[in-house]
Amino acid sequence: MTRRISRLLVTGPELDAAGVPRKTGIRKRGPVLSTLALLLGLLMMLHAQIPNRIGHLGSLVETLLPWFGVFVPVLLAGALRRRSASAVAALLLPVTVWLSLFGGLLGDRSRPGGDLTVASHNVRADNPDPAGTARDLAASGVDVLALEELTPQARGTYEKGLAKAYPYHTVLGTVGLWSRLPLSDTRPVDIGTDAGPLGDAKPADVKLSYNRALRTTVATDRGPLAVYVAHLGSVRVLPRTGFWTDSRDRGTKALGKAIAAEPNKRVVLLGDLNGTLDDRAFDGLTAQLRSAQAAAGAGFGFTWPAGFPMERIDEILVRGVTPKSAWVLPATGSDHRPVAARVSW
Numbered sequence: 001m002t003r004r005i006s007r008l009l010v011t012g013p014e015l016d017a018a019g020v021p022r023k024t025g026i027r028k029r030g031p032v033l034s035t036l037a038l039l040l041g042l043l044m045m046l047h048a049q050i051p052n053r054i055g056h057l058g059s060l061v062e063t064l065l066p067w068f069g070v071f072v073p074v075l076l077a078g079a080l081r082r083r084s085a086s087a088v089a090a091l092l093l094p095v096t097v098w099l100s101l102f103g104g105l106l107g108d109r110s111r112p113g114g115d116l117t118v119a120s121h122n123v124r125a126d127n128p129d130p131a132g133t134a135r136d137l138a139a140s141g142v143d144v145l146a147l148e149e150l151t152p153q154a155r156g157t158y159e160k161g162l163a164k165a166y167p168y169h170t171v172l173g174t175v176g177l178w179s180r181l182p183l184s185d186t187r188p189v190d191i192g193t194d195a196g197p198l199g200d201a202k203p204a205d206v207k208l209s210y211n212r213a214l215r216t217t218v219a220t221d222r223g224p225l226a227v228y229v230a231h232l233g234s235v236r237v238l239p240r241t242g243f244w245t246d247s248r249d250r251g252t253k254a255l256g257k258a259i260a261a262e263p264n265k266r267v268v269l270l271g272d273l274n275g276t277l278d279d280r281a282f283d284g285l286t287a288q289l290r291s292a293q294a295a296a297g298a299g300f301g302f303t304w305p306a307g308f309p310m311e312r313i314d315e316i317l318v319r320g321v322t323p324k325s326a327w328v329l330p331a332t333g334s335d336h337r338p339v340a341a342r343v344s345w
Contacts, residue, residue: 030084055242134161173211
């Protein structure tokens with residue numbers, strides 16, 4: 001291609017037998033691919049500017065943000081097939097933007113050491129094997145274990161299966177915490193009820209049974225640690241409402257206020273956030289807490305769906321302690337995978 005362009009610059013366009021310049025098509029190669037590549041880069045670079053007023057489009061884009069990188073090899077294949085140098089050059093923009101956003105997550109950021117191992121798992125309300133899930137979690141060896149989406153029917157199974165490994169535990173509504181260390185000052189955290197897109201909130205008189213967040217203190221040999229367990233509201237993608245996140249967003253704000261008012265300098269948040277930290281809805285939390293996975297994990301640490309994880313919606317966020325390592329545990333009978341982290345004082 002370089003020779004052909006050089007020949008055109010030196011000798012001018014090729015002529016046919018009648019002396020009419022031939023249509024080489026060089027200038028027509030790849031304009032659509034180039035445009036798509038530039039738009040892809042701008043979309044990722046300016047994702048925070050996409051408004052949420054219509055169907056929470058901005059949050060939806062940010063939820064899927066890492067996966068926009070998949071379009072780069074697709075466009076590259078098209079550019080190579082078309083032999084378009086301009087399209088290949090245009091791809092430098094999305095590649096650079098994607099690497100600036102997520103390149104730091106590609107390597108292993110873990111370090112040795114740590115004082116306490118914590119874990120979180122949405123065990124799924126209709127888990128077909130809660131006893132097996134309890135066995136797997138007990139065998140994980142973590143010191144503090146948070147469970148979300150507990151049902152009254154399965155609660156006893158988890159309490160029995162985890163009793164030997166964890167002498168201390170507390171359950172409030174659908175969330176619970178199991179610990180090798182003593183617990184105290186346990187109380188519910190009001191993050192609202194999980195009202196659906198049709199407004200089907202739980203009645204106020206049964207709100208406690210649907211409690212989705214708690215706060216407790218774990219007594220460690222390095223001092224007290226405030227631990228929050230939360231299961232934020234569900235999200236939906238619906239034709240009428242678009243990306244429906246109202247319940248989750250209300251819960252996020254309430255949880256952020258509770259943590260901002262927390263007097264203990266050392267805080268760990270464990271839970272199913274029903275969203276990724278790239279979503280602007282979590283700015284209030286990420287301004288106070290850091291992700292153990294981002295700081296000390298390896299790769300993206302996707303957790304949902306368990307069969308083929310595509311998003312990390314289960315998180316371990318910390319303040320006042322240092323993540324040393326973070327990882328995703330093997331799948332259980334749930335549709336989520338458990339997450340774990342080792343933290344240090």
